Amino acid sequence: MGSRLLADIAAAVGIPQVLEEAVGGYRQRSSAHLPGRVLADVAVLLADGGQAIADLAVLRDQPALFGPVASDATCWRVLAQVEEAGLAELKRARAQARERAWLLRAEAGRPIPGVFCGGRAVPGLVIDLDAVLVTCHSEKEQAAATFKHGFGYHPLLAFLDNTGEALAGMLRPGNAGSNTATDHIQVIDEALAQIPEPDRYGAPILVRADGAGSTKAWLTHLRSLRDSRGLDLCFSVGFTVTQQSTTRSPTCPSRRGRSLSTPPVSPAALTTRGYRSRRWRS
Numbered sequence: 001m002g003s004r005l006l007a008d009i010a011a012a013v014g015i016p017q018v019l020e021e022a023v024g025g026y027r028q029r030s031s032a033h034l035p036g037r038v039l040a041d042v043a044v045l046l047a048d049g050g051q052a053i054a055d056l057a058v059l060r061d062q063p064a065l066f067g068p069v070a071s072d073a074t075c076w077r078v079l080a081q082v083e084e085a086g087l088a089e090l091k092r093a094r095a096q097a098r099e100r101a102w103l104l105r106a107e108a109g110r111p112i113p114g115v116f117c118g119g120r121a122v123p124g125l126v127i128d129l130d131a132v133l134v135t136c137h138s139e140k141e142q143a144a145a146t147f148k149h150g151f152g153y154h155p156l157l158a159f160l161d162n163t164g165e166a167l168a169g170m171l172r173p174g175n176a177g178s179n180t181a182t183d184h185i186q187v188i189d190e191a192l193a194q195i196p197e198p199d200r201y202g203a204p205i206l207v208r209a210d211g212a213g214s215t216k217a218w219l220t221h222l223r224s225l226r227d228s229r230g231l232d233l234c235f236s237v238g239f240t241v242t243q244q245s246t247t248r249s250p251t252c253p254s255r256r257g258r259s260l261s262t263p264p265v266s267p268a269a270l271t272t273r274g275y276r277s278r279r280w281r282s
Contacts, residue, residue, distance in 0.1 A: 003048045003058070004065050007040075013101040015093075016040040022089035023082055033070040038078045039090075041069055053079075091168075091190060098165070099196040112199070113162050124204030124232070126161040127191055129213060131178055144174035156183050158191035161208075167191035181217035184209070188222070192231070205231060210238040 010016065020036025045055055053075050060069040070078070082090070105112075115122040136143040136152035143152050154176045158168040168190035170183055177183075188207060192200060207222060214237045226233045 003044055006044045006047050007066060009101075010040050010044060010097075013097045013104065015043065015097045018093035018096045019090065022093040023078070023086050031070075031074060032068060033074055035078045035081075038070045038075055041066070042075065042079075091193070095194050095196075098194055102196050102199065115161050122206060124206065125195065125199065126206045126208060127158055127167065127188070128161050129156065129158050129184060129187060129191075129207065129209045131156045131172075131176075131212065133174070136174075142171075142173040146174040147178070150174070154178075156187050158187050160191075160195075165194075167194040178212040179215050181215040181221075184213060184215070184218040185221045188218075192225070201230065201232075203232070205233045207233065207235040208237070209235075211240050213237040214239050 016034075016036045018036070019039045020034050023035045023039065041056065041059055042053075045059060048058070050056070050058065053072050056069055056072060056075060059066045060071075063069075102112075112125070115126045131154055133146050133148060133150060134153040134155065135150055140152075145151055146154060152174045154172045154174050156170045156172060156176075157166065159165065160167055168187050170187050172183065192205075195205075213219075213235075219235065219237070222233060222235045225231045
């Protein structure tokens with residue numbers, strides 16, 4: 001029944017329709033299954049914990065609940081026909097459906113949940129960027145050795161901490177860098193594009209990352225989003241305190257903050273200017 005509720009929510013926000021508008025042109029043969037509906041079923045499958053196209057059988061074997069569901073072969077064809085331009089259209093379709101979902105939530109009188117750090121409320125929206133290692137147990141396309149001596153993928157993901165929504169992601173080989181600024185820039189731009197415009201410009205946004213986000217190019221880009229696009233955006237990134245940084249910290253101008261060698265005096269201080277992470281607005 002849980003999967004049926006997911007399918008009902010997808011239908012309520014118009015996911016099959018917007019996906020069909022995005023990829024309907026890739027339909028090359030007469031089929032009983034529209035590409036948009038196929039992708040919507042895949043989305044329900046993934047949200048329900050499915051890991052492979054073959055898991056569509058869970059939906060297909062319950063026609064009374066889910067109606068006709070495409071075969072594995074049909075699903076393969078739909079996915080294989082989506083090219084780079086089609087991916088861009090799918091991202092726009094997701095943003096349209098998300099805007100509809102947020103409007104329905106507002107009409108129901110349910111505000112966006114807040115985020116708390118160290119017992120203190122963080123105003124506005126909070127976007128978290130982080131990479132994750134996905135292990136592969138056999139040779140697969142773009143799978144490669146990882147920095148932790150494993151083998152697989154190293155995707156970079158962006159989530160909205162307020163609601164747990166997956167905003168954007170970049171599939172990367174296992175040997176992709178943790179602190180590649182160009183990847184961080186692309187993912188944060190795609191994540192911001194997923195937030196409905198009234199909320200994107202009407203609420204403060206905090207972008208968080210670990211030490212991999214401590215690159216000058218990415219932080220400069222985040223500041224430009226505030227300066228040139230009018231976003232009320234700030235960021236918080238991690239920084240590993242080494243002996244070298246502790247030694248050099250006294251040479252930093254005082255306006256950059258207190259010495260890194262001085263530990264926090266209270267747990268509350270960790271939320272704004274902690275020993276291992278900092279938050280800048282300018």
